[in-house]
């Protein structure tokens with residue numbers, strides 16, 4: 001039995017579907033309610049998730065990653081777990097998993113963890129989560145994806161109001177990755193041997209500017225969309241409404257100061273899965289309904 005945290009989110013949702021399609025017993029963790037309160041020690045760059053219903057035969061369980069005791073029932077009988085980064089008392093949750101008989105953890109981290117920069121609040125929570133997993137005594141696989149294609153869902157409100165997308169860091173290319181591909185790597189790590197104690201940095205197939213993503217999205221939606229670079233002060237003010245200041249600063253350090261380079265397409269998805277990562281055009285087609 002594989003327990004999937006973040007099962008209502010972009011990556012976890014894809015992972016639940018992938019495992020169920022492969023006939024693996026899978027258990028989807030939710031907090032039993034729609035997400036409302038911001039997480040205390042973790043930030044999600046995606047304000048919207050590709051939510052859907054779970055396939056038949058998927059068990060749903062409740063638990064809160066910030067509260068290891070609440071995870072006991074969810075973990076009982078699980079042998080593998082997909083875990084998100086940045087929650088309180090990660091060592092406590094991992095000890096709970098160990099006691100329950102879990103043997104393998106796949107952790108969703110991020111590429112910035114590779115910097116080792118503890119002064120950046122996002123890198124820091126990822127590094128701390130990776131350390132907890134490495135020290136848990138369980139077999140582990142760490143996934144360090146680049147920026148997600150699904151971050152484009154943040155544009156949904158703007159696109160409901162018109163054809164212009166305003167977004168920051170207009171000149172920063174990112175080889176964005178489809179959460180489907182992150183989940184595909186996670187599924188293989190959890191169900192086949194040879195991925196223990198591996199750390200995979202994962203990218204999509206090509207570096208893209210935000211304006212290029214908007215153009216492709218417009219072509220897929222049949223709309224004449226226009227991209228406008230957002231001035232830093234406007235972006236800072238907008239982001240500050242959605243997340244604590246330390247995370248706003250972390251993103252500006254990554255993409256404003258250029259401390260994070262996610263501009264190169266990497267071979268990892270192909271190496272692990274045997275096929276190339278999906279394109280942004282494919283992602284946009286699969287998720288066009290969310291923009292209509």
Ligand SMILES: NC(=O)c1ccc[n+]([C@@H]2O[C@H](COP(=O)([O-])OP(=O)(O)OC[C@H]3O[C@@H](n4cnc5c(N)ncnc54)[C@H](OP(=O)(O)O)[C@@H]3O)[C@@H](O)[C@H]2O)c1
Nearest residue numbers: 006008009010011031035043044045049064065110147148
């Ligand atoms: N977006 C990016 O570009 C990017 C890049 C690299 C790494 N990452 C990492 O990926 C993570 C986001 O992944 P995602 O996009 O798949 O997620 P998401 O769509 O933002 O959804 C968040 C998920 O986390 C669950 N969750 C939130 N708080 C929880 C708690 N206290 N206990 C248990 N579950 C909780 C939510 O479940 P409920 O149904 O209970 O709300 C939901 O399923 C980020 O937070 C970041 O760490 C993101």
